[in-house]
Each structure stands twice: as C-alpha cells, then as structure tokens.
Amino acid sequence: MEIFKPGDVVLQCGADSLSGYRLGCFNLSIEVHAECVRYIKSFNVPLLLLGGGGYTIRDVALARCWCYETGVALGAEVEDKMPHHEYYEYFGPDYTLHVCPE
Structure with a gap:
C-alpha cells in the first residue's frame, strides 16, 4: 500500500478458508477472516x-x-442472534452469526 498507493481497493472476500468449510482446508473463524477487511x-x-x-x-x-465483514466495513456492530427470515432453518442449530467451534 505504501509503495503502490492505490486510489481504491477491490477486496475479494472468498470464504473458503473458514473453519469447517468443506471446499477449503484452512481453519479461520469469521472474526479472524474479517481482520483482513479491518486491515485494508x-x-x-x-x-x-x-x-x-x-x-x-x-x-x-x-x-x-x-x-x-459488511458490518466491519461499515463500522457497524452486527447482532449475533440471527433474525428470522425465509432461510432461517439453514442456520441451525444455534441460529447465530458466530459459530462456536466444536
């Protein structure tokens, strides 16, 4: 960033590196993944x-x-409790934003 000095940044936030994601082999939490957004x-x-x-x-x-990550980019706190919506059942059994590792 210091040498190139870009006028803007496009950050591709692919999340295959999340813990438990079947297509990736990393073990990052959502919070750690979002640190990249905070850094940029x-x-x-x-x-x-x-x-x-x-x-x-x-x-x-x-x-x-x-x-x-959208909340981090906007400087907004996002509640951990998942609001009810049409895909709510896919977020069980905890229905929260942050999933505790098993």
Whole structure:
C-alpha cells in the first residue's frame, strides 16, 4: 500500500478458508477472516468488497462471514442472534452469526 498507493481497493472476500468449510482446508473463524477487511480499511482508501464461493444455498458459513465483514466495513456492530427470515432453518442449530467451534 505504501509503495503502490492505490486510489481504491477491490477486496475479494472468498470464504473458503473458514473453519469447517468443506471446499477449503484452512481453519479461520469469521472474526479472524474479517481482520483482513479491518486491515485494508485502515488505509482509508475507497473499498469495494466482493463475496466469493457460496456454491449451494446451504453454504450459510459464507453468508455469516459476508454479513460480519459488511458490518466491519461499515463500522457497524452486527447482532449475533440471527433474525428470522425465509432461510432461517439453514442456520441451525444455534441460529447465530458466530459459530462456536466444536
């Protein structure tokens, strides 16, 4: 960032690196994954976030991650309790944004 000095940044937030995600082999939590967004945001350049992955409707780990990262980008606190919506059952059994590792 110091040498190139971009006027803006496009950050592709693919979440295959999340813990328990079947297509990745990493073990990152949503909070740790979002640290990348915090780091890039700290440079105070315009930032565009893009999601990646989510190959089936049941890939709720990615939806959780993108929700949290959007909150980080906006400087907003996102509640942990999942609001009721049409895909609510996919987020069980805990129905929360952050999933505790087993």
